[in-house]
Amino acid sequence: MLFSVLRRLHRSAMAWLRGWWRLLHFAVLIFSLALSPSTYGRAGRPALARQLVLATAPNLMWFTVLSALISLVLIRIVVVTALSYGLSRYALEMVVRVLVLELIPLTAALFVALRITLPDGIEFAQMRASGALDALQRQGADLLHREFFPRVAAGVFAVWMLAAVSCVLTLVLAYLSIYGFTPWALQGYTRVVGQVFNPAVSLILALKIGFFSFAVGLIPMASSFYADGAAGRRQRLPGTHGLSDMLRLFSVILLIEIASLMGNYY
Structure with a gap:
């Protein structure tokens, strides 16, 4: 009994280590392609541009509207709460830090992750389990360059674009919600925002968005890239692959968020 338990623990530990090692190996391959000028040649540009547009354009408007509505609600809550406690001068700083x-x-x-990369990862896993990706490889197709890299790059770019547009929009909404349609408060507003975005905080924000984007782009695709184990994946439930990638992705995002909080406030 004890031997069987230890054997299961050993298999689980080895599978866990193998999954992270494959993720690291896949990340190295993707970054090598990203730094290679031939990746952006005439043959690869159409697929890359298509994935960038498909991942960003349909979601940018919806996410911007959603983030604007949520930002307006949270800004109002913060401002009213600060006024009730006599802390109105800290309302803008709190809005910028929280949002x-x-x-x-x-x-x-x-x-x-939920709209783009995780569904793409599940689709590739199903193609791998059915043998479709193996058939393309036997025909000489460069799957890493033609299929995987454009989708990883699209996920990374989509996170950058959505975060940048929404952050700028939130700063504009914060000014309008607190000061109204007047240009006379712009000097005080920029001074407060500048005090929040000191060099250390700005660097941490840029690194956090960068690491978020790499995690979102790489993790859902990594386990679908490798051919071995496809027979075992055929026997799994259809959602098992996506669930394991989701748990891994959310754990990495949580660690990045904790690290950024420690950098900002400790």
């Missing part, structure tokens, strides 16, 4: 530094990058990463 721009924390909530919007996290929401953009989760939105892109």
Whole structure:
């Protein structure tokens, strides 16, 4: 009994280590392609441009509207709460820290993961299990360059674009909600925002969005890239592959968020 338990634990630990090792190997391959000028040649540009547009354009408007509505509600709550406690001078700083530094990058990463990269990863896993990807490889298709890299790049770019547009929009909405349609408060507003976005905080925000985008782009695709184990995946439930990638992705996002909070406030 004890031997069987230890054997199961050993198999689980080896599978866990193998999954992270494959993710690291896949990330190295993707970054190598990203740094190679031949990746952006005439043959690869159409597929890359198509995936960038498909991942960003349909979702940019919806996410921007959604983030604007949520931002307006949260800005109103923060302003009213600060006024009730006599802390109105801290309302703008709190809005910027809560929304721009924390909530919007996290929401953009989760939105892109649930809408784009996780469904793409499940689709590739199903193609791998059915043998479709193996058939393309036997025909000489470069799957990493033609299929995987454009989707990873699209997921990374979508997180950057959605986070950047929503952060700028939130800063504009914060000014209008607190000061109204007047240009006379712009100097004080820029001074407060500048005090929040000091060099250290700006660097942490950029790194957080970057790591979020890499996690969202890479993790759902990594386990679908490898051919071995396809027979075992055929025996799994259809949602098992997506669930394991989702748990891994959310754990990485949580670690990145904790690290950014420690960098900003400790």
